[in-house]
Amino acid sequence: MSELLSVRNLVKRYETPRGTVHAVDDVSFEIPVGHSVAVVGESGCGKSTLALSVLQLVAPTSGQVNFDGTDLIGASRSALTRLRREIGVVFQDPASSLNPRMRVGDIVGEPLRVHEKLRGRSLHDRVTKLFNDVGLTADAMDRYPHQFSGGQRQRISIARALALEPKLIVLDEPTSALDVSVQAQVLNLLQDLKARKNLSYLYISHSLATVEYLADILIVMYLGRVIEKGPADDIFRDPRHPYTRLLIDSAPSLDPLNRRLSRPPSGEIPSPSNRPAGCHFASRCSRATDLCRKDPQPDEIERASNHRVTCHHPIGT
Template sequence: MTTKELAEKGKPGQERENLLEVKNLKTYYPIHGGFFKRVVGNVKAVDDISFTIKKGETMGLVGESGCGKSTTGRTILRLIKPTGGQIIFDGEDITKISGTRLRKARQDFQMVFQDPYASLNPMQMVGDIISEPIKNFERRDKKELEEFVKSLLVRVGLPETAYYKYAHEFSGGQRQRIGIARALALNPKLIIADEPVSALDVSVQSQVLNLLKDLQEEFDLTYLFIAHDLSVVKHMSDTIGVMYLGNLVEVASNKDLYSEPLHPYTQALISAIPEPDPKLRKERIVLQGDVPSPANPPTGCPFHTRCPMAQEICSQEKPPLKEVRPGHHVACVLY
């Protein structure tokens, strides 16, 4: 049992408060065309999604490529301007803030990127990469800062001497550790990890996942964990949101989602994972076709074109996400 669970047990009835609340978030990318490059349409990358993350918990977002999970993460960080909806972080609406206020707010949410090769500046020493976010916000004594950065490096499992090296001298897993140290530098409340382990080998992947879990307990971090690998998301998350074509189709606790997936898409997704056990070779639900283009999404339920249980109504009406069991939300006419 984790200390987190123990802490919760010790305080019965006390709900953890929400750290992040996303309400009806929409992010559209305009498509320009014609002679004057007018907007001729929109790619609805994120189309009206809502969820909340409690302090100290991990929310996982899964879905296939192009389903809008990365756009969701980036929009929450305000790296992309939302088209509509609200992002409430720690009680403050950060949807529309800009300038100094946004810069200040960003201290509290940081990101770990997918590609450990492209997300670190090859011209900077690792020490400078990690101290740069700190220099942005506070003045610190040079010696003190160096000590602090070195302690961060040790905390993420790198030697102190890494401070003086460059990113190319490290392996993929080590680079991802540098990226994590950089995200930790400002002591944030929320870390958005966008596919942090998909570029790594399994043995290294498990090291990074263990590290992220340890850090969460130590610094009481909240994670938004974005990945396409369901078993990884299951290992990491308390709640899981399944996305399809810019929509959240199911949100449930880790346990409920895997023991009893309700949405046909979630069922197919879970059944598609090859299990590392030859005795479990199962009859899989194999979805036909590909994800439709988000520039021209199907009417009604976005999944009806590939859904094995589609009915006539599915192509006409888009089902809203509703709570069908306590804490288990699903967007499907079947429920």
């Protein structure tokens, strides 16, 4: 599989009066062409900072972000402008990410006016096609964002992200503000678009129910670090890190036939500016030993083909 995005040893730290916050700590992963990579974890694990660092909306402390053969870190402004045409973004709350003073047809068409200088009939036809691609009709183009439901607004956000025919779309909690039935509709749309347009996704979420449906590859983060990653089906079927097991057990399912018992993770997450000396999850882990509490997180262990875990005592051993 050819790689569209390659992230190597990415680090993002913030200095605060309380100490150094290790928001993203030595994270590496790849997104193959036409694949969905999901990053999951509880609030504060660093997944949104990771997405912003990939997009260069925050400056990483160190590491590499290689998109389609070009390292984004240190790239010139003109190079970033050119490359960002190939990366779309869909944010969590469509109500705040869509300009309330603009008609939605103008919102979707804005990238085409700015980057491709389209006007008149050519612009109208392209925007009409984008609306059709996300399941909306052309007569909606003259309305304002507040005149749509939450699910329809997110479809408009997706249409805008598609405007310049990107290769990668970064989805930051795109369904968290929607009810379950609408979530399923939006996820179905994303799956359909991925197949039809050979899109790649970087999908940020705390909801394993949506991740289970959408992801090809799963990355689990805890306090800035990747603690498990690999094929999503393998991890859902056979999680090896105790934290991943807890996340899966706590996640309701979008499938009404799957009566998964929800058991929320117990214990408090340590402060990202005062992380434990040993394994960061040890204080919440039933498998923790003195080794876990004293020694840092071990190197990745490959449990199966491309399924890696960082744990002193992985499940199944």
